[in-house]
Structure formats: C-alpha cells, structure tokens
Amino acid sequence: MINALGYAVQSASSALEPFAFSRRPPGPKDVHIEILYCGICHTDLHQCRNDWGRSTYPMVPGHEIVGRVKSVGAEVTKLKVGDFAGIGCMVDSCRRCAACQADLEQYCENGTVWTYNSKIPGTNENTFGGYSDQIVVEERFVVNVASTLDLKAAAPLLCAGITTYSPLRHWKIGKGQKVGVIGLGGLGHMGIKFAKAMQAHVVMITTSPDKAKDAMRLGADEVLISRDSAAMARHAKSFHFLLNTIPNGHDLNPYAGLLKLDGTMVLVGALTALTPPLLGGSIIHGRRSIAGSAIGGMAETQEMFDFCAKHNIVSDVEVIAIQHVNQAFERLLKNDVRYRFVIDMATLRPKT
Amino acid sequence: MINALGYAVQSASSALEPFAFSRRPPGPKDVHIEILYCGICHTDLHQCRNDWGRSTYPMVPGHEIVGRVKSVGAEVTKLKVGDFAGIGCMVDSCRRCAACQADLEQYCENGTVWTYNSKIPGTNENTFGGYSDQIVVEERFVVNVASTLDLKAAAPLLCAGITTYSPLRHWKIGKGQKVGVIGLGGLGHMGIKFAKAMQAHVVMITTSPDKAKDAMRLGADEVLISRDSAAMARHAKSFHFLLNTIPNGHDLNPYAGLLKLDGTMVLVGALTALTPPLLGGSIIHGRRSIAGSAIGGMAETQEMFDFCAKHNIVSDVEVIAIQHVNQAFERLLKNDVRYRFVIDMATLRPKT
Numbered sequence: 001m002i003n004a005l006g007y008a009v010q011s012a013s014s015a016l017e018p019f020a021f022s023r024r025p026p027g028p029k030d031v032h033i034e035i036l037y038c039g040i041c042h043t044d045l046h047q048c049r050n051d052w053g054r055s056t057y058p059m060v061p062g063h064e065i066v067g068r069v070k071s072v073g074a075e076v077t078k079l080k081v082g083d084f085a086g087i088g089c090m091v092d093s094c095r096r097c098a099a100c101q102a103d104l105e106q107y108c109e110n111g112t113v114w115t116y117n118s119k120i121p122g123t124n125e126n127t128f129g130g131y132s133d134q135i136v137v138e139e140r141f142v143v144n145v146a147s148t149l150d151l152k153a154a155a156p157l158l159c160a161g162i163t164t165y166s167p168l169r170h171w172k173i174g175k176g177q178k179v180g181v182i183g184l185g186g187l188g189h190m191g192i193k194f195a196k197a198m199q200a201h202v203v204m205i206t207t208s209p210d211k212a213k214d215a216m217r218l219g220a221d222e223v224l225i226s227r228d229s230a231a232m233a234r235h236a237k238s239f240h241f242l243l244n245t246i247p248n249g250h251d252l253n254p255y256a257g258l259l260k261l262d263g264t265m266v267l268v269g270a271l272t273a274l275t276p277p278l279l280g281g282s283i284i285h286g287r288r289s290i291a292g293s294a295i296g297g298m299a300e301t302q303e304m305f306d307f308c309a310k311h312n313i314v315s316d317v318e319v320i321a322i323q324h325v326n327q328a329f330e331r332l333l334k335n336d337v338r339y340r341f342v343i344d345m346a347t348l349r350p351k352t
Numbered sequence: 353m354i355n356a357l358g359y360a361v362q363s364a365s366s367a368l369e370p371f372a373f374s375r376r377p378p379g380p381k382d383v384h385i386e387i388l389y390c391g392i393c394h395t396d397l398h399q400c401r402n403d404w405g406r407s408t409y410p411m412v413p414g415h416e417i418v419g420r421v422k423s424v425g426a427e428v429t430k431l432k433v434g435d436f437a438g439i440g441c442m443v444d445s446c447r448r449c450a451a452c453q454a455d456l457e458q459y460c461e462n463g464t465v466w467t468y469n470s471k472i473p474g475t476n477e478n479t480f481g482g483y484s485d486q487i488v489v490e491e492r493f494v495v496n497v498a499s500t501l502d503l504k505a506a507a508p509l510l511c512a513g514i515t516t517y518s519p520l521r522h523w524k525i526g527k528g529q530k531v532g533v534i535g536l537g538g539l540g541h542m543g544i545k546f547a548k549a550m551q552a553h554v555v556m557i558t559t560s561p562d563k564a565k566d567a568m569r570l571g572a573d574e575v576l577i578s579r580d581s582a583a584m585a586r587h588a589k590s591f592h593f594l595l596n597t598i599p600n601g602h603d604l605n606p607y608a609g610l611l612k613l614d615g616t617m618v619l620v621g622a623l624t625a626l627t628p629p630l631l632g633g634s635i636i637h638g639r640r641s642i643a644g645s646a647i648g649g650m651a652e653t654q655e656m657f658d659f660c661a662k663h664n665i666v667s668d669v670e671v672i673a674i675q676h677v678n679q680a681f682e683r684l685l686k687n688d689v690r691y692r693f694v695i696d697m698a699t700l701r702p703k704t
Contacts (some may be wrong), residue, residue, distance in 0.1 A: 047399040099613055107613050108637055109589070171638070237461070249632070261451055261459050263676035264641070270632035280601070283644030286459055287522070289616070290643070292636030 022060075022091075022128045022135050025238050028073040031142045033085050038130035038158040038339040039317070040065030040325070041266040042186065042247050042269075044082040045332055047117050052271070056117055062130025063115040064158040064342075066151050076139045086305065088158035089295050091103040091115050091127060104297040105141075130212060131322065133348050143302045146309035153314035156186060156340040158334065159295065160315060164191040165304040166296030167266040168198060175199040178239040180224070184211045187245035187269060189316060192218045195243070197311045203235070205242075205255070206275060214338065218316075226254065237261075237286065245269045252290060256282040264289040315340045321347035364552040374412075374443075374480045374487050380425040383494045385437050391416030391508040391669070392677070392693040394538065394599050394621075397684055399469050404623070408469055414482025415467040416510040416694075418503050421574035428491045438657065440510035441647050443467050443479055443489050455651040457493075485700050495654045498661035505666035508538060509657065509694040511647065512667060516543040516595060517656040518648030519618040520550060527551040532576070534607060536563045539597035539621060541668060541691040544570045547595070549663045555587070557594075566690065570668075578606065587649065589613075589638065597621045604642060608634040615643040635684045643684040667692045670676070673699035 026032045046052055052205050065087040069079050079085055092113035093105035100108050113121065116129030129135075135281040145154055173179055179200040181191040188204070195202045196219035203222045204215035212223040224235055232254060239258045240264035249272045255265055256278070263286065283290060296304065308314065316339045320328050328341040378384045396413040398404055417439040421431050431437055444465035445457035452460050454470055465472065468481030481487075497506055516539050531552040533543040540556070547554045548571035552602045556567035564575040576587055584606060591610045594617035601624045607617055608630070619642070635642060648656065660666065668691045672680050680693040 073577050101589070104613065104639075107558060147362050249629070252630075261456065267632050267636060272633070273629045273631055275629045276625045277625045278604075279625055280644060281624070283642065284619060284623060284646050285644070287456075287645050288643065289641045290635065291639065291641040292632060292634075294636050 022132070022137075024136050024292050026071055026073050026136050027138075028075040029140075029344060030073045030136050031069055031076055031079050031085060031139055032071040032134065032136050033065070033067040033087065033142070034070050034134055035065055035067040035130055035132055037066045037152045037155040037345060038062040038132075038343045039159065039315070040328055040332065040343065041156075041159045042332065043159070045145070045329055047303065054117070056126050059126070060128035060131050061086070061116055062132070062301045062343075064155045064160070065115075065130035065135065066145055066155045067135070067345075068157070070134070073139075078139055078144060079142060081320050082145055084151060086143045086145045086154070086158050086301075087115065087130065087135060087137050087287050088143075088301055089115055090298070092121070093139050095140075096111045103297040105297050106295045131325070131343060133345060140298055143298065143305050145305055148309060149305075149312075150314050150341050152319050152344065153317045154305075154308070154316065155342050156315035158189070158301070160186040160190050160340060161194075161308070161326060162296040163187055163205070164245070164302055165194050165307070166300055167243060167268060167291075167293040168194050168241075169300065170293065171241055171264055171266065173198050173200050173241055177201065178203065178238055180205045180239045180241055180242040180258060181220070181245065182206075182226075183245040183247070183269065184208070184215055184316070184339075185245065185247070185335065186340045187247075188243075188338075189218050191243045191245060192220050193313050196220070197307070197313060200241075203239070205258075229347075232258070239263055242266070249273045249275050251276050252278050253282045256288055256290065259286060259288045261286050262288070266292055267292045268294075278293060315342075317342045319344050323347060374484070374489075376488050378423055378425050378488050379490075380427040381490050381492075382425045382488050383421055383428055383431050383437060383491055384423040384486065384488050385417070385419040385439065385494070386418055386422050386486055387419040387482055387484060387697045389418045389504045389507040389671075389697060390414040390484075390695045391511065391667070392680055392684065392695065393508075393511045394684065397512070397681055399679070406469070408478050411469050411478070412480035412483050414470055414484070415439070416507045416512070417467075417482035417487065418507040418510070419487070419496055419697075422486070424491075430496060431494060435529075436496045436499055436503060438497045438506070438653075439467065439482065439487060439489050439493060440495075440653055441467055441513060442650070443493050444473070447492075448598050455649040457649050458647045483677070483695060485697060492548050492650055495650065495657050497657055500661055500663075501657075504665050504671050504694050504696065505669045506657075506660070507694050508542070508667035508669065509660060510653070512538040512542045512692060513660070514544075514648040514653045514656055515539055515620050515645070516544050516597070517659070518652055519595060519620060519643075519645040520546050520593075521652065521655075522645065523593055523616055523618065525550050525552050525593055529553065530555065530590055532557045532591045532594040532610060533572070533597065534558075534578075534594055535597040535599070535621065536560070536567055536691075537597060537599070537687065538667070538689075538692045539599075541570050543595045543597060544572050545665050548572075549659070549665060552593075555591070556611075573605055584610070591615055594618070595620065601625045601627050604630050605630050605634045608640055608642065611638060611640045613638050614640070616643055618643045618645050620645050669694045675699060
C-alpha cells in the first residue's frame with residue numbers, strides 16, 4: 001500500500017479488506033490467485049510519486065503478477081487449482097467495443113480497468129495491485145504460465161514483456177530485418193531477447209558504452225552508442241524498425257534518421273513531451289513512421305507466454321523482500337538494476 | 353530567375369544559356385518541352401527566400417510544369433512530338449538504389465536531382481526550373497498529360513497533386529474510411545478531391561470557418577473547425593487517416609487525438625520543428641502512427657494523371673502573367689489564393 005508521501009509500505013492483508021474488488025469472493029468466471037511474485041515496473045514509481053497527476057492513495061501498486069490458482073469459479077475453463085497464472089496491467093474492460101472485440105482490451109473505447117489506481121466501474125473504489133498476497137480476477141484477464149518457466153523471472157513478462165513483444169509482432173518483425181532497441185532497461189532487455197528470438201538482426205542502441213557487453217550477452221548482434229555521431233552516421237537510414245523504450249521525453253530526430261525508407265519507430269515508454277521537437281523533415285524524408293504501442297491484448301499476452309515457454313525466455317531479475325521495496329524504488333530512480341526488481345511475496349506472509 | 357534579394361524576376365531566355373542542364377541538346381532518351389504553364393508552389397517561396405538555408409542564386413524556380421513536346425530523342429517511347437507532357441519536382445536520380453528500383457525516385461539513396469536549385473551530379477551547376485520557356489528532361493522524369501485535361505489547371509498536379517495522391521494510395525484509402533484533410537490550401541484542396549474520388553468520407557479540418565462553404569464545394573462531406581474544442585471532442589478517436597497539409601510547424605497533439613485505434617496521420621507539408629512538442633501519450637494510446645510522405649515516384653505520378661483524366665480532376669487555379677509573379681508571391685504569403693497560382697508562360701515569350 002502507498003502512504004500519503006507516495007512511498008510503498010508493507011501492507012497487512014487485513015488493511016485491504018475494505019477494498020473489495022481485488023479480493024472479492026470469486027464469481028463463476030473468476031480466478032482466485034495466491035500471489036507468488038510481483039515485478040516492479042517503472043510505472044509503479046510514476047504512480048507512487050504521482051508523476052502523472054492521477055494517483056489516488058492509499059494505493060497498492062504492482063501489475064507484473066505471477067501466482068498459483070487457489071480456486072476457480074464454475075464457468076472457468078482455462079485454469080484449474082494449482083496452475084500457475086499471470087495477471088498484467090488490466091483486470092477488466094467493456095468487452096463490447098471494437099477494440100475489445102479485436103482482443104485489444106488495452107485500447108478499450110469505454111475505458112480499460114487497470115490493475116491498480118483505476119476506478120472500478122459503477123463504484124467509487126479503486127483497484128489494488130500485486131504488491132499483495134492474493135488477487136481475484138476474471139478469467140479473460142488471467143494467462144496460463146507454463147510450469148517450466150522460472151516463475152520469479154516470468155513476472156516481468158506481464159508488462160515489460162508484452163509491451164515489447166506486441167509491437168514486434170504487430171509490425172511483423174522477422175528474419176532479414178535490422179531492428180534497433182533503444183534504451184537498455186526493463187523493457188529494452190526484453191526487446192533484445194524477443195527480437196533475437198524472432199530472428200531479426202538486433203542492434204542495441206544506448207547512451208552507455210558500459211552496457212555494451214551486457215547487450216551482447218542478452219542477444220544483441222551489435223551495439224550502437226547513440227552519443228557517437230560517427231557511429232550514428234554509419235548506421236543512418238539502415239533500420240527497418242526501432243523499438244524505442246526510453247521512459248521519458250527525448251529527441252526523436254537522431255533516431256528517426258536511423259530509419260530506412262518506410263521504416264517505423266515505435267514508442268513504448270515515453271508518455272510525456274518529446275523535446276526538442278520532432279522536425280517534419282525527419283519523417284517526410286524516407287516516408288518514415290513514428291508510432292506508439294501500449295502493452296498488448298490478453299490473447300496476445302497468452303501467445304507471448306507460449307512463445308516464452310518455447311524459446312525459454314524470461315527476464316533478468318533481482319529478487320527482493322517486500323521490506324526492501326523503498327530501497328528498490330530509490331535504486332530504480334538511478335537506473336541501478338539489471339534489469340527488473342521482483343518482489344518475493346512469501347516475504348509478505350507471516351512466518352509460520 | 354531569382355535575383356540576390358530572393359525575388360523572382362522575369363527571365364530572358366538568353367540569360368539561361370550558360371546553365372546547360374535544363375536546356376541541353378536533347379540526348380537519345382531526352383524530351384524537349386516547350387513550357388506552357390507552371391504552378392507556383394509554396395516551396396518556391398521558401399526557396400526564393402532561402403528559408404531552408406540552401407538556396408543558390410541565380411535560381412529559376414518552378415516544378416509544376418506542363419508543356420508541349422517539341423522533340424524527342426531516338427530512344428524515347430512514351431512521348432512524341434506534340435504530346436502534352438508534365439514535369440514535377442525531380443529531373444534525375446541514380447536509378448540503381450533500392451528506392452529507384454522500387455519506382456520511388458524521390459527517396460533516391462544517392463540523392464534525387466530536383467528540378468531546380470539542385471546540384472547536377474558531376475558538375476558545379478544547378479538545375480533550373482519551370483518559370484521559363486523550355487526544358488529538356490529524360491523520359492523517365494516526364495509524364496503524359498491527357499489532352500482532355502484543362503492544361504493550366506493540370507500544372508499543380510505535378511506537386512500539390514502527387515504530394516496528396518501518393519499517401520492516400522500508399523495508406524490504401526477507400527470506401528468505408530473516414531479521412532480528414534488538415535489545412536485548405538494548394539495541397540489540401542487536392543487532398544479533398546482525391547480522397548472523395550477514392551470514395552472515403554472526407555472531413556475538411558481547418559482553423560477558418562470562412563473556408564467551410566468552399567470545402568463542401570470541393571467535395572468534403574463535413575467541415576471540422578479545429579479551434580472549436582467541442583467539435584474536436586465530438587470527432588475524437590474517429591478518423592482512420594489524416595492528411596496533414598499544414599506547411600509549417602504546429603501542434604500535432606490535438607490532431608493525433610482525432611485518430612482512432614491504429615489510425616495514421618501523414619505529414620506532407622511541415623518540414624520544420626513541430627511545436628509545442630508531441631506527447632508520447634498522444635500516439636501510445638490507440639497505437640497511432642505519425643508518418644511523413646514526399647511527393648511520389650514517377651510511375652505513381654503517371655498513375656495519378658491517368659486517375660485525374662478518368663475522374664476529371666484538376667486544381668482550382670488563378671492564372672497570372674510572369675510579370676506579376678512577385679505580387680503572387682506576396683499574396684501567397686498571406687494565403688490569398690484559391691488555391692494555386694499558375695503562370696501562363698506565353699507571357700514570357702516575345703509578342704510576335
């Protein structure tokens with residue numbers, strides 16, 4: 001739970017009882033999950049600090065949730081008791097709009113219900129997320145997690161994973177394509193792994209030369225240091241696709257210049273103002289596109305988990321106890337994690 | 353020709369003799385054209401005023417050229433003496449790169465040779481454009497103009513036309529799509545005509561309520577005044593495609609908000625800084641794209657002329673004498689033309 005200063009505090013289960021949605025008695029389509037691990041997304045930090053001006057406290061962050069099914073409603077068909085399950089950024093949507101009908105619940109025209117800090121339709125209550133011991137979610141918003149995957153390292157797939165997997169799929173990345181992944185953090189390191197597994201030629205694009213070795217270990221074929229103007233010039237007009245994972249405003253123009261004719265750069269991190277401003281000429285020359293993409297739909301999230309099981313892809317994580325969540329937030333602010341903190345929720349339970 | 357102050361002056365043919373490229377003796381693949389009409393593009397104004405810092409004087413502007421074939425080289429097959437012909441923004445390219453091989457000479461990797469103010473490869477000379485009485489151009493860069501078209505009104509098709517036609521084709525605009533054309537000028541009025549002929553539902557988006565009636569006459573189904581925030585809200589998330597013809601920097605965010613899921617806005621006018629800056633959230637929400645597009649290839653320019661002949665599409669023009677070109681420039685600066693000035697080149701020839 002988040003206190004008035006906006007920092008996460010260890011939450012006792014009993015404190016959550018008034019907030020019914022995430023802990024409701026499971027209905028016929030619901031899955032009741034004991035949370036085992038929850039990743040710490042950069043978004044959690046933004047929400048805790050009210051960076052976007054729409055935080056409501058108290059808050060229970062967390063939308064990279066992996067757990068074990070405790071019980072299922074009578075109409076649930078995909079999951080059974082004891083299965084491993086994942087819950088990502090969404091727990092509900094209207095189901096009726098064109099986006100929902102196209103399995104793109106994240107773009108629901110009537111408003112996706114996010115896993116935390118999101119108004120529950122028809123109530124004055126908010127949803128509560130995964131920094132907790134249990135959660136109840138309707139089956140449509142739960143994915144099967146293969147038992148062969150390292151569970152703690154699978155948690156970040158629910159946000160960092162699907163956020164990078166979805167655009168690579170949507171823009172049909174594959175063999176013969178030169179793909180750049182911009183920014184090596186929680187999202188970027190997953191982008192490298194996925195683009196490589198999809199058989200693209202992968203170039204890690206980073207400001208930090210000290211990340212080069214790690215990028216190669218993660219699967220990059222090359223590393224391009226974006227502050228090296230000679231290197232940038234050598235790679236000019238050569239990329240089919242750029243996955244831009246930088247989490248805040250930055251200059252798009254030098255990256256746009258890397259795209260070849262009809263190339264596309266997709267933003268998945270930066271929601272705020274992109275300064276200095278984009279020059280029209282940066283995209284008019286070469287018929288380039290700059291697009292955005294938000295996580296992925298539930299069907300695609302399941303597809304990604306199946307892809308990860310097949311290719312044995314998980315995140316690189318550092319597991320922490322819930323008691324150390326504020327230190328983890330401080331380190332995240334300094335980009336000091338390779339590449340995702342994951343909370344072991346066993347540390348939340350009373351020792352028996 | 354342009355003098356040192358950057359304004360067009362009436363050019364005597366003899367003054368051009370030292371500049372050989374556009375007036376060379378026709379080679380076996382060349383077409384020698386007597387220029388009948390030349391449109392005045394906003395680009396001419398930018399180039400004359402050196403707005404982009406790359407103007408070289410003396411300059412002969414003009415890249416919306418329609419004329420009559422005077423002679424053809426032995427290997428020319430598409431055109432014969434007496435045919436009507438068009439020349440647009442390009443007169444040469446490398447022919448070997450991937451872009452040229454894909455009939456996209458405007459994105460030539462080795463440098464398109466533009467119709468004027470462009471270095472002629474292997475020389476220190478510049479090309480000279482259509483504010484003149486004649487021009488010699490290789491067949492690949494000349495299109496057939498149907499004799500059924502109003503020639504003076506066909507001249508702007510060579511730039512304003514193809515610049516709007518090409519993106520509408522590339523992004524597969526057709527029946528069942530809601531298309532917005534932003535900005536009603538030389539480009540915008542062609543965008544309306546083409547989008548309508550392609551059977552889209554066309555909305556003219558403009559800051560000027562006084563342009564509404566004219567937009568409907570040109571073929572728009574609706575007019576949206578972009579300064580009317582209630583109207584903008586009513587149209588939010590409803591457009592499949594936006595053709596943005598605004599010729600200078602502006603705020604993209606309100607327009608991005610008009611796009612529906614997976615919608616695309618294509619910039620064809622603004623080469624400079626787009627301020628206030630784009631917000632990442634404007635495109636991440638709804639997986640929107642912002643792209644650019646530059647004129648069109650020569651094959652597509654011919655396709656457009658055939659489309660125009662079939663649908664009887666030309667520009668709305670105001671014909672002027674070459675002696676009034678500077679007044680036309682002044683009026684263009686104030687957006688005072690509906691919608692394209694075209695110079696009648698007969699006014700350049702000595703009266704007989």
